[in-house]
Amino acid sequence: MKNLLYFISFFTLGIALTSCDSFLDKEPLSQIIDESADTASVYTGADAETGIAAVYSGMKTSQSELFFLDHYVNGDAQSDNSYAGADNPDNFQIDDYKISSTNRNISRDWKYFYGLIGTCNGVIERTPKAVGLDAGRRDEIIGEASFMRGFLYFGMVQLWGGVPIVTKPVPEITSDNFAEVYSILYPDSKTQEEVYTQIINDLTTAVNQAPTAYGPTKMRGTKAAAHAILAKVYATRQPADWNKVNEHADAVIASGFSLLPSYEQLWDGMHENSAESIFELDCIGGATGSNWGSSMFVGKDWKKFNTPTHDLVDLFDAEQDMVRKNSSILFQKITSWTDVNWDISNYPFCYKMRNTNGTQNQILLRLADILLLKAEALTELGQLDAVSGAQYYVNLVRSRAKLAPTTATTADALRTAIAKERRLELAFEGHRWYDLKRTGKAIETMTALGYTLNENKLLFPIPQGERDKNINLKQNPGY
Structure with a gap:
């Protein structure tokens, strides 16, 4: 067990073990492994900077399909703004509200969201004890990572409704934390309200700790960005809180x-x-x-x-x-x-x-x-x-x-x-x-x-591949 490769996050991330108990034989579906999540090693200020930079760069590299393509298909091709276009059967399913739980676009988006959330988790968990990091910058990094995690969970709750909430990186497995690791790798689904509570907590942390200034570009989670997402959250969570929307706007x-x-x-x-x-x-x-x-x-x-x-x-x-x-x-x-x-x-x-x-x-x-x-x-x-x-x-x-x-x-x-x-x-x-x-x-x-649409089609299905690996995941109604 001591030679475990550490995870960025739970069931969207894979594991490699030299030996393994039966519960880990059924490993999570995706195989994104990042040894920087090694929670036992010394974590430095440079590591914290690298970690938050990896969150932003991941949106343009390893998770770029989510932000360069699917973000727009999910937000516009499902609506009256656009037809799916192109020739992708998975997009046609989304456009026509005839989505299968094995839809490949939906499966990859689930992985992309949780891959980035996992990177955020590592930064948030380890930065408070980072060696050689100025206290002010420490708080900013935690604020930036909290903004990103809240932003990502907000994207997920709008697409899937209630989803698992994981806020910790996977530690080294020992006999003392076996149950804890299991619950991180194979979490149960949470209600929409529980997800919104997590989102608001993260974004509130960002409002309090994230930087005010952007730096050279607008690719940074700032206090203003956190306020902007909070305005959208309070307009989306039902019943809407219009006083809060107005306050954050x-x-x-x-x-x-x-x-x-x-x-x-x-x-x-x-x-x-x-x-x-x-x-x-x-x-x-x-x-x-x-x-x-x-x-x-x-x-x-x-x-x-x-x-x-x-x-x-x-x-x-x-x-x-x-x-x-x-x-x-x-x-x-x-x-x-x-x-x-x-x-x-x-x-x-x-x-x-x-x-x-x-x-x-x-x-x-x-x-x-x-x-x-x-x-x-x-x-x-x-x-x-x-x-x-x-x-x-x-x-x-x-x-x-x-x-x-x-x-x-x-x-x-x-x-x-x-x-x-x-x-x-x-x-x-x-x-x-x-x-x-x-x-x-x-x-x-x-x-x-002319579309056929009902309440059950307002949310995506939980990817079947994830449910095959994790019996604790509940499918959304209608799928």
């Missing part, structure tokens, strides 16, 4: 962010790490950190993912929103493939990720999202006016798109207007499906477009 706004003057500047590649960006993956091209995902969505060489829907294009046109339409959708003549939804002589691509040389940054959080969340909160709190209430924040976003102020003045009208504004402002950024779910509009919206 205000904290983001007070942190000095501002909308870029032109909507197009968000995507033109010349204004990255801008004043509007709250959390952004810095992509430099080359072998490490290259944004290969941009070539998944635009280009004539092969059929791309996330084909914009007629419904979305029609909405842009109905609202005369040409500024955001032209930045979000590119129409081109195609000769390489056919499509059941579109005439290939005028075929649409989602266009926000357009620089296919790998250097385009990935914006995961930005101010306009938070301004519109604040408008939602103010609507629910009865503050509707155009001076400092919900209308004011909607109009801030609309004015950049060269649109007239909203005509919505009642709470019901503002709810509809804000939902529409979020859809047009944030199209193809991976938000729409979660907006539909949290506002209770997913089934109504998608069935009106």
Whole structure:
């Protein structure tokens, strides 16, 4: 047992043992092993810095499929914003709500989430005792890792609902901690409320300890980023806490962010790490950190993912929103493939990720999202006016798109207007499906477009491969 390779995390991570009791014969499915999780070795300040850097870099390297591709398929192809596109049967399942528990995209995303969570766990567990680390920087690193863990669990709870919560790296197995290690490797599922409690705890730690300043790029978990996710958490967890949404949105706004003057500047590649960006993956091209995902969505060489829907294009046109339409959708003549939804002589691509040389940054959080969340909160709190209430924040976003102020003045009208504004402002950024779910509009919206959808299809299935390895995992209803 003493020669155990240590894990980043539990059942998504593999183990290698020189000898092993029967309970470990049925090892967890995935085989991601990182010896840096060796909890018995001396942990230094340099190790802590390397650990938090590995969390960020993992989003662009070992777990990049999650953030460069699946994040957008899950958030937009499940919604009324886009069809699956391309030729991937697993994506077609997601698009049509006919998902199998053996869907490969869902299985890989589960592993990617837990792989990164495992790296966070090692940093959070070991940094407090790191040798040679300044106390101030120690707290910042713990805050950054806590932000990332909360961010990742928030992604998981939106996709799967209740999931296992593991917050410890796997230690060396001894006769004294056998039961503890078993519970980490083969945990049981937790309720959604328990997961939200963990998320809020992590993000609160980040608010208290994460750095205020970003450094050279926006690829850093800061206090403002934690406030932004907390605003989204309190808008998503039911019942929504609109006072909390408003409080955390205000904290983001007070942190000095501002909308870029032109909507197009968000995507033109010349204004990255801008004043509007709250959390952004810095992509430099080359072998490490290259944004290969941009070539998944635009280009004539092969059929791309996330084909914009007629419904979305029609909405842009109905609202005369040409500024955001032209930045979000590119129409081109195609000769390489056919499509059941579109005439290939005028075929649409989602266009926000357009620089296919790998250097385009990935914006995961930005101010306009938070301004519109604040408008939602103010609507629910009865503050509707155009001076400092919900209308004011909607109009801030609309004015950049060269649109007239909203005509919505009642709470019901503002709810509809804000939902529409979020859809047009944030199209193809991976938000729409979660907006539909949290506002209770997913089934109504998608069935009106001809899809067959019920409550059981609002969550992904727990991957069957994980359940085969861990009998403590409960399948979501309907699968």
